Amino acid sequence: ADMGVHVPPMDAAPSHGTEASLEQMVTLHGGGSMAFIDKDDMFGGGTGPIIPYDDIDWSQASKILKHYLSEQNEHVQRGQKDVDEMLELIRRDVSIIDRIESRAPSSIREFLESDSFWHAVEARFSELDVDDSGSVSAEELYPLIVQLTDSAPWAVTESHCRSFSRLFDFDANGDISFRDFSKLLKTCILITSIDGTTEEERAAGHQVMAEAASVVEEVLDAVEQDVKCIDRFEAQCPEEVKSFLNSNSFKDTMKQRFSDLDSSGSGLVAPEDLYPVIIELTQSEPWAVTDTHCRRFAKVFDDSEDGFIQEEEFELLARFCVVVSALESLE
Structure with a gap:
């Protein structure tokens, strides 16, 4: 299946809560007249009748346009x-991809083992990696998600891109490597075949997803309880671990990790940015950790609320992860 499609840039897509002034919703024509956008012809490129500027009933026009914007926001x-629901179905299918592969047509299974498949992976990866970084970011997956979900371009958001990316981010570094992308494309081909x-x-x-979620939630339950006892647990650590936690090396490592996770460069780490930390902590498959898990984990350390x-x-979070890892290695 061809997963390539040319779409407008993401910032051209409407978003929830979009508002525009009345003047922005009309087109200024020569001669001091305005052309109102005809609601029924909005997507056909036409315009309504030309109305002299002084004859416009701005109050009535404002009501019409606000009603129109409300309808479009609902749309x-x-x-x-719909995209949310499609991505949840993809999450489910990823969790049982071995079952799906076992009944895929033989021609598809043979293709996935061929040089032609790897040539296709290389070509598509290169096409999506628009900044030539050697990896594909969540935002660069946008055209692939539009194609796979058969959605209107404006329906796919950056949040959707991040959620989709995490399903295949097997090394949990925030981007899709070539290895990750080969598994992603293989999954897309199998699902659509x-x-x-x-x-x-x-x-x-559903059973596999429920079991995986249960494992993640058990770890989060433990985190919520154990973080209260961090000082006692730290006292049980070997001396070299205690020394590391009080060293400049720990502070430098912690600051670098914080910077790596701060995807926006704002000096703040959003809950969803903690995804790779949760993957490491729970040893879960990428598709098993959801945004809900991220928010719950973040809440444990969000003292400022x-x-x-x-x-x-984040320093407490990093300290907690080091202590837990050290104590587990002693068991």
């Missing part, structure tokens, strides 16, 4: 919800 929200999943596969997928992790809060 956008429905589209984005079968005529839907069977009832048995759907049931198996501002919804983000500040650098001083």
